[in-house]
Amino acid sequence: MTTPELPNDETSFDDEANSAAALREKLADAETPGFQAEFDPDEAARAGAFVEDALSEADALDTAIDLIDAQSDDQGD
Numbered sequence: 001m002t003t004p005e006l007p008n009d010e011t012s013f014d015d016e017a018n019s020a021a022a023l024r025e026k027l028a029d030a031e032t033p034g035f036q037a038e039f040d041p042d043e044a045a046r047a048g049a050f051v052e053d054a055l056s057e058a059d060a061l062d063t064a065i066d067l068i069d070a071q072s073d074d075q076g077d
Contacts (some may be wrong), residue, residue, distance in 0.1 A: 026047075
């Protein structure tokens with residue numbers, strides 16, 4: 001009777017470490033002017049390429065009101 005093989009935790013750790021090292025190298029390469037580093041979708045997500053940080057519509061409208069107030073203050077001088 002043989003014992004079933006358990007997953008090797010060291011292997012998965014090494015794979016994760018290798019993946020992180022490869023991502024760091026690609027990010028460094030991407031900073032080279034003219035070089036086009038290619039990222040697969042998982043790497044791009046891990047690098048933060050799909051983080052939504054745009055203004056909401058309401059925030060954008062609030063800034064427009066500030067601009068109108070600033071312009072009216074300048075005209076009063």
